[in-house]
Each structure stands twice: as C-alpha cells, then as structure tokens.
Amino acid sequence: SGGFVIAVDGPAASGKGTVASRLGALYRLPVLDTGLLYRAVGVILQRAGGDLDDVEGAAQVAAKLSPVMLADPAFRTRVAGEAASRVGAHPPVRAALLKFQRDFAAQAGGAILDGRDIGTVIAPDAPAKLFVTASPEVRAERRWRQLVGQGEMVVLSDILADIRTRDARDAGREAAPLRQAEDAVLLDTSEMTIEQAADAARRIVEAAR
Numbered sequence: 001s002g003g004f005v006i007a008v009d010g011p012a013a014s015g016k017g018t019v020a021s022r023l024g025a026l027y028r029l030p031v032l033d034t035g036l037l038y039r040a041v042g043v044i045l046q047r048a049g050g051d052l053d054d055v056e057g058a059a060q061v062a063a064k065l066s067p068v069m070l071a072d073p074a075f076r077t078r079v080a081g082e083a084a085s086r087v088g089a090h091p092p093v094r095a096a097l098l099k100f101q102r103d104f105a106a107q108a109g110g111a112i113l114d115g116r117d118i119g120t121v122i123a124p125d126a127p128a129k130l131f132v133t134a135s136p137e138v139r140a141e142r143r144w145r146q147l148v149g150q151g152e153m154v155v156l157s158d159i160l161a162d163i164r165t166r167d168a169r170d171a172g173r174e175a176a177p178l179r180q181a182e183d184a185v186l187l188d189t190s191e192m193t194i195e196q197a198a199d200a201a202r203r204i205v206e207a208a209r
C-alpha cells in the first residue's frame, strides 16, 4: 500500500527540513514538516490561556488540529519550538497526531515526512530513512541566523542553550524519544553546505530505491 516514503529525522536545526524539501522538489513528493504540528499545538494551547503541562488540554488541541491551521508564521518562532517540545512529551498529544501523519505517509504517490520519530514510530516500514544531525554549535548558529532573518532579536548563546535543553528533552522523554532508527542512514551536515547535504541525501535515497 502507498508509494515511496522517505523518513527524515534528527534534532533541532540539523538541516532535516532543508534536506526534506530538497528531496521533495527532486522527486516531486509532498513534504510534511511534522514539527509544525507540535508547534501549532503548543502555540494554540497557550493562546487559549492553557498550560503546556496540561496533558488533556494539549491533547484536545491536537485532536482538533487541521492542515489549514498550519500556515501561521508564529509557529516558526523560538517560543513555539520550546512549546512544541513541551507538548510533544505528552503521549496523548502524540497519539492524537498519529493518524494525520500516517495518512500523509500513505498517499498513493509517496511522501516525505521530517521530524523526530518518523523512522521509528510513524513510518517504520519506510524504504528510505535518513537521520540528519550536526554539532550543537553548528545547529545553534543555523537556527540563530534563521530567527534573526525572520526579525527575531535573539542571542546566539541563548539559542545554543535552547538546543541543548531541547536535545536532552527530546532524547530523554518516554514517549517516542528522538533516536536514530536501526535502518536509518546517518547524515552529519556539520561541515556541509546546503548543496552538499542535499546531494548526500539524494545518494542515500537512490541507494534505497
């Protein structure tokens, strides 16, 4: 059932989103940035005056999430990434977002999903799995550039601290922790340009086709 699925996982600002969108353009496959789902849940919950530790409240927001709600640029901020990581630790939130992600992965023409648990939980049978990573310092610099480019006033050392906190929380949680699937290919982009990372990703996918 379904077409060719590419799972792209990795920590914050590793380059997985860029790799996923490049592969999407190359193979003409739809791409789902699953981090956006968790970001949306966190931001919408907070806007409604809810608490990020309120598991039931967060799960209710997750259950009502629809694709048209995902276009909000507020989901791209530093605060939204932090909120996403907090609500992403709640198993009922993950359960509520599962069907949407599985349905996206099951599209007849195939699909690419990027996130933390695509290769391990969402699409364990995906024929192509990449685990994209880079050193915390490189990732902090990339995320800092991106946020500054969006007009956010942020300090690099704060972003590095965020990255370390987020890595620890995402890898240490009980529910679908961030880890490389056994059959995923590691792609360390620390020393790579976007072009080099995209090319390396393409070669990994070609080997799996």
Ligand code: C5P
Binding pocket: 012, 013, 034, 035, 036, 038, 039, 081, 084, 085, 086, 088, 089, 114, 115, 116, 117, 118, 166, 170
């Ligand atoms: O990738 P991005 O930085 O947008 O993800 C934000 C947060 O959402 C992550 O730190 C993680 O806690 C959570 N997330 C997740 N599972 C995914 C995607 C994101 O738990 N598949």
